[in-house]
Amino acid sequence: MSVPTEHLLALAAILFAIGVAGFFTRRNLIVVLMSIELMLNAANLTLVAGARLHSSTGPLQVDGPIFVIFIIAVAAVEAAVGLALVIALYRQKQTVSLDAFARLED
Amino acid sequence: MVIVKRKTLTLAERLYLPEILRGMSITFGKMFKPKITRQYPEEPLPTNEVTRGQPRLRALVDGNLACVSCGxxxxxxxAYAITIDGQETDRFIEREPEKFEIDMLRCILCGFCEEACPKEAIFMSTELELAGFTRASFKYGIDKLKRSTEELAPRMEYIKRINQRW
Amino acid sequence: MVDLLFYVAALVAVLTAVGVVLARNPVISVVSLLTCFGSLAVIYLLAGFQFLAAIQILVYGGAIMVLFLFVVMLLNLGGLSPEDEDGDDPLFHDRRRSAGGLAVAVALGSASLIGILRGARHLAEPANGYALPDEGFDALPALAEAMFTRYSLPFEAASVLLLATTVGVMVLAKRQRAVTPAGEKRP
Amino acid sequence: MNPFLIILIKTSVIYGGLIGAAALMTLAERKFSAWMQLRHGPNRVGPWGLLQPLADGIKFIFKEELCPDGANPWIFRLAPILSAVPAMLTVAVIPFAGNVTLFGVDFGNLSITDLDIGVLFLVAIGGLSVYGVILGGWASNSKYSLLGGLRASAQMISYELSLILIILCVVAMTGSLDLRAITEAQNTGNPLSWNVFSQPLAFLIFVIATFAETNRHPFDFAECEPELVAGFHTEYSSMKFALFFLGEYCAMIVMACLTATLFLGGYSVPFWEDAPWFIQLGTFFAKAGFFAFLFIWVRWTLPRFRFDQLMHLGWKVFLPLALANLLVTGAVISLA
Structure with a gap:
């Protein structure tokens, strides 16, 4: 594949922006979590683009892929904890709308 | 109150595996046993005088029906499957059916007609198959119901023997 | 030909990402995100990172998104999202906040796009056209070696994190059992 | 010969074979179940009922397609595809035989591709098949289907863990993720070098976990007829149902092939290291066929587990055992 690196980066930027938009506008907790996953994936794509650029001029740079693997592990952790929280919150209010959890007192 | 005492399982039984293998050896052995399914259309069902098939009318030796259309x-x-129109006749029995019709779609093959008949005129034959293309074709008239005495003889004998019990 | 595949995958990724944000039904969101991750895996594959592509599908497709789907179904959110119960548009229900969020997203996206395109002048295309070194296509041994030598500490830290998460999630998601005064669990 | 053409021929032959085998397996399921119950099984269509799958297929095509009220039509249509496609994709990395030369043309190794990360590909794509079941269950807008889908997802994820850990043991033994390399490592002419003898516990767990992974008896909670009236595909009819069916049988065949490859040395012929390819292929079919038969055999022997028993078995028995097995394997390899 001879796609220039900036196209990969641009795709990552667009995906990240979409993730940000979803994070700020949606009120469904699960969709908000999915937006976070989307942002993490955009970061992964950036790392892959960088690893490809640097590896193609010299020996293989494994730092990028290894960071991607760690990010995927952390994303799995984040999703698991986030969804467990969603379930716990749902038990309290029977809803997953963020508006229902906007107040601290109850 | 029923107290069910559960059998305490041995270690081998709790491991499942030996028992599973035992079960599987049984099913594997069954694969080679002779099959007990009957291949129906090629291999018709065995019938004898006890078989309660479809109701049929008995014809006497002279070809007339034994029926006197008593109703x-x-x-x-x-099931209200039987319709009889009687008429007078010059024969000794003086009455015979003009029309004797059994709607085989209504008939439930219960055999009450056979029990009710005082003249040994209607019997359950050994015929089991019933198929047709139109509803009308299942209204059996005399022409379809008539059977010779020889054909129904085993059933007649059987019914007589049964009736002698009480 | 291969490049074209990248652009198709990129288009699918962007469209499905938009679908994640815009879908009213969380299940549609999950399916869109799954497709998005699938096309990202295709991009990783095209870039020469087979292992990452497999991991992407294995972890995201096989585990994380199933978890999302599972929770959506468990909480029976299959119908409309909670914000749609009053029949409003999911994006523009609270106009001020939505406008703010969109503005942040657009600003962030356009800023990074401008930065990337301006910086692209400095990224000269390598002479071999981004071909990875020979071991790149089969990067597994190199990856494994780095993972278990140079990055062994983060690796172990990640495993501890996963363990802690497992315990934490169990505690969080476990239903509180009602306890009778005698301290016995209710049947 | 054009390499592209060779790949095309190999792909079409292997996929044709897979679909044919899946069709044959539906017949075998009915035949063997009949024999185990002292019946004859289908014997009307063609000699010994061999054309029964064809008749079934024609029937499926002419049935009416139904979509329940209130169901999400797109996901309802997507689910059968998501169920069948991953199951059929996974066969791409299975090595069926060594180098094939036919009519003087060298076709290369008999597999669609020998991927370096074949095992990973298989596990990753195989993990996607759970979506068909869950989405199908959800999209049907029926509580039984939803319950079936939920159960299936919990079950498949639980057992996938043990399955992957066991595969890791075998991978560690060989030092490669390539299924052909795993086969070649066992192809020494001596059957004792097959992994089943060095990893008996792993073999046992793997075989049982494949049953859970393909939602087969005694773990078929996804379609549990008595409680869930067929579970996730209750509402499906016509070719959509046929696709679910095809997916299930393809998954079974792939799992049988995988078990044969990982533990019984794939196409390696006992005491004949470099056998010609057709003998290797025959050996492979014999081994995979046995495991395919095992799926049917167990189904018509054992009653269904209870769902809590299934989860108990998966998390409290198989997972620790698989972990311990991996630990011991790693220790032995590093010490040896």
Whole structure:
């Protein structure tokens, strides 16, 4: 594949922006979590683009892929904890709308 | 209150595996046993005088029906499948059916008509198959119901023997 | 030909990402995100990172998104999202906040796009056209070696994190059992 | 010969074979179940009922397609595809035989591709098949289907863990993720070098976990007829149902092939290291066929587990055992 690196980066930027938009506008907790996953994936794509650029001029740079693997592990952790929280919150209010959890007192 | 004492399982039974293998050896052995399914259309079902098939009318040796159109079977029929129109005749029995019709789609093959008949004129034959293309074709008239005495003889004997018990 | 595949995958990724944000039904969101991750895996594959592509599908497709789907179904959110119960548009229900969020997203996206395109002048295309070194296509041994030598500490830290998460999630998601005064669990 | 053409021929032959085998397996399921119950099984269509799958297929095509009220039509249509496609994709990395030369043309190794990360590909794509079941269950807008889908997802994820850990043991033994390399490592002419003898516990767990992974008896909670009236595909009819069916049988065949490859040395012929390819292929079919038969055999022997028993078995028995097995394997390899 001879796609220039900036196209990969641009795709990552667009995906990240979409993730940000979803994070700020949606009120469904699960969709908000999915937006976070989307942002993490955009970061992964950036790392892959960088690893490809640097590896193609010299020996293989494994730092990028290894960071991607760690990010995927952390994303799995984040999703698991986030969804467990969603379930716990749902038990309290029977809803997953963020508006229902906007107040601290109850 | 029923107290069910559960059998304490041995270690081998709790491991499942030996028992599973035992079960599987049984099913594997069954694969090679002779099959007990009957291949129906090629291999018809065995029938004998006890077989309660479809109701049929008995014809005497001279070809006339034994039926005197008394209407007892019509009255006994729980499914209202039998319709009889009687007429007078010059024969000794003086009455015979002009029309004797059994709607085989209504008939439930219960055999009450056979029990009700005082003249040994209607019997359950050994015929089991019933198929047709139109509803009308299942209204059996005399022409379709008539059977010779020889054909129904085993059933007649059987019914007589049964009736002698009480 | 291969490049074209990248652009198709990129288009699918962007469209499905938009679908994640815009879908009213969380299940549609999950399916869109799954497709998005699938096309990202295709991009990783095209870039020469087979292992990452497999991991992407294995972890995201096989585990994380199933978890999302599972929770959506468990909480029976299959119908409309909670914000749609009053029949409003999911994006523009609270106009001020939505406008703010969109503005942040657009600003962030356009800023990074401008930065990337301006910086692209400095990224000269390598002479071999981004071909990875020979071991790149089969990067597994190199990856494994780095993972278990140079990055062994983060690796172990990640395993501890996963363990802690497992315990934490169990505690969080476990239903509180009602306890009778005698301290016995209710049947 | 054009390499592209060779790949095309190999792909079409292997996929044709897979679909044919899946069709044959539906017949075998009915035949063997009949024999185990002292019946004859289908014997009307063609000699010994061999054309029964064809008749079934024609029937499926002419049935009416139904979509329940209130169901999400797109996901309802997507689910059968998501169920069948991953199951059929996974066969791409299975090595069926060594180098094939036919009519003087060298076709290369008999597999669609020998991927370096074949095992990973298989596990990753195989993990996607759970979506068909869950989405199908959800999209049907029926509580039984939803319950079936939920159960299936919990079950498949639980057992996938043990399955992957066991595969890791075998991978560690060989030092490669390539299924052909795993086969070649066992192809020494001596059957004792097959992994089943060095990893008996792993073999046992793997075989049982494949049953859970493909939602087969005694773990078929996804379609549990008595409680869930067929579970996730209750509402499906016509070719959509046929696709679910095809997916299930393809998954079974792939799992049988995988078990044969990982533990019984794939196409390696006992005491004949470099056998010609057709003998290797025959050996492979014999081994995979046995495991395919095992799926049917167990189904018509054992009653269904209870769902809590299934989860108990998966998390409290198989997972620790698989972990311990991996630990011991790693220790032995590093010490040896």
């Amino acid at each position: 007892l079977c019509e009255a006994a029929c729980p």
